[in-house]
Amino acid sequence: MSGKIVFFEGRNFQGRSYECADDCSEIASHLSRCSSCRVESGTFMVYEQPNYTGQQHLLTRGEYPEYQNTIGFNDCVQSCRIVPVHQGPFKMRIYERADFEGQTQDLTDDCDSIQDRHHMADVQSCNVTEGHWLMFEQPNYEGRMFYLKPGKYRNLREMSNDDTRFNSIRRITES
Template sequence: MTDKQGTPDQLPAEKGQGGAGVTYQLAVFEFENFRGKKVEFSGECKDVMEKMQKVGSIIVESGPWVGYERPGFAGAQFVLEKGEYPRWSTWTNCLDSYSLSSFKLLKVDSADHKLHLFENAVFEGRMMEIVDDDVPSIWAYGFQDRVASAKAINGTWVGYMYPGYRGPQYVFEHGDFKHWNDWGANAPQIQSVRRVRDMQWHKRGCYIATTPTPPNPAPAPAPAPCPQSKPNP
């Protein structure tokens, strides 16, 4: 059984969004596996529920974007980079959030990345500097999980409550965040961070595929010794 689809709704970008020469394109589908009604966006959307009842799958043609749990860019955040998201579990591993209701463009205006994390609010206490790197566990770098303020000096970042890029997500665009409420958190806890890397500089998006090194060929087995013939008695 296939879902009949007409011409998808197209929502244009507002003037000045994304910066000069940068295009954004995102398509949302009502059901999983890219089925049902389709709506395309090239600019922010404050309430996708005005166009469809729910979001079951997503295709990001170009971006990056950030989706929000509730209308008006509120609630849990979900970073969406170029690629396909056939079901909700592909854009989040947080079991508390099942819905997407609004979308906003993420501006990535620098190929360089620098982030400062602070132990206390208003940039006080211990400080950790991260430069051009992804950190799956800030504990491994000798920093605690309490992060109460931050400065995104270069690039755009996403922080996670738990190690290994798991749990609620928090977006850090260029600017100062004096308190954890400024990035939408209810507690001063971040345990992993990574860069949001745009196609303009990183053609494969955030995760760069590496070519596997071919294994060394196994040595040829030594030839079996020829059996010696025994003389007839």
């Protein structure tokens, strides 16, 4: 894993800064607030709340002078995770119901509409065996997104803390 992100207290890269090359569960322990950032290398998931919770967004190399207009956050970034570069195949099995029950589908590529392509009304659990993925609440990779790294997810609704339905899935191929 190699990446570097620099957080700034003020908008437009102003004020004190904090450089990060790994996961950080609480940016507030380094800065009083975080209102802009610059991704110098790598790919990062940033979260609106500490401990990798709340609304999340994928950031690739570039400058983010303020979050409200660029990524849709109302306030500031509170935590971040580096997304490892994945080389090789991508594989995930999705399930219609929680606890790996109901209709299943194996995915190895992006899916812009789970309902249209796989005739599944909902996805409530999954097993990510290879690669890193983003699930979206709306078709065509729109709406809130949720980061999935390899592992078993028995109840995806617990991740969103509400009745979110997942309607599209995309592989994270940025590096």
